[in-house]
Amino acid sequence: MSKSSTLAFTGFNQLSANVFYCDPLQKSGPSETTSTSASENAPSLVILATWMGAVTRPIAKYLAGYQTLYPKTPILLLRNETSDVMYRSTRTQISRLQPALEVLEIAKETPSARILLHFFSNGGSIQIRTLAQMYKAKYNAPLPVTGMILDSCPGLEDLQTNYNAFAVGLPKFWLLRALAMTIISIFFLGHYIANIVFGKEPFLRKLRRQLNDPSLFPTSAPRVYVYSKTDDMVRWQDVESHAAEAATKGWSVKTDRFEESKHVGHMVVDAQRYWANVKSVA
Secondary structure: OOOOOEOOOOOOEEOOOOEEEEOOOOOOOOOOOOOOOOOOOOOOEEEEEOOOOOOHHHHHHHHHHHHHHOOOOOEEEEOOOHHHHHOOOHHHHHHHHHHHHHHHHHHOOOOOOOEEEEEEHHHHHHHHHHHHHHHHHHHOOOOOOOEEEEEOOOOOOOHHHHHHHHHOOOOOOHHHHHHHHHHHHHHHHHHHHHHHHHOOOOHHHHHHHHHOOOOOOOOOOOEEEEEEOOOOOOOHHHHHHHHHHHHHOOOOEEEEEEOOOOOOOHHHHOHHHHHHHHHHHO
16 A cells, blocks of 8 residues: 555545545554444445545535544545646556555455445546546456445536636636636647547546446446536536436436535535435435
């Protein structure tokens, strides 16, 4: 297992650039004796994959929520940055996620293991898709999760909403922001041209298909989609169409559309309602 180091999140250890782990019963890296929850109603492991460029403070609110609900359940935290999506190679991303696969391998060995998967936006979706592909490549089986929460995802190719998503983490200084905006515009234009010239499947359309692929995610794991009608980064119609497709493929699906919350901001609007959704698939 990769070396661990102290994080801003109390009790968490860093296993790679993108992977962090906390086992309340053992404040170090995972071992064969960890991943055991004291409560029959608690998952054996929570995997939390954040949105692109998420910073410590908002992430900590979700960690605190899980630590309140399931105080003895280990949490595997996956973070990602704009660079992971825009130019970091698949090989590098796989390397960074390797410790997460190792944690998962240990957790699934727990008798009657229940692994809860919770991911946000397209950024978190990308990491979870990659983790599922890694697991399938090694075991020829879907990710061994027993419940899924999809928060504000998945979206579709739309210039304005996709741009809004990338713009969140841009510098405030106007010159740097203008430069970053230019780079992002070139990035989107390049992908658009490549899709036409080479007949490639659009990136987000491919991601949506993969999230509904039974060879990557088991149909036995119920799903809840939490999203908003006022989200300016992922359209609610795109989330609902993905949920409907999942239902036709055999997943048990629940949708909860908020009316006024921002992107990945539903928990802030109504925490009780949000965590009830989590518990419904845990």
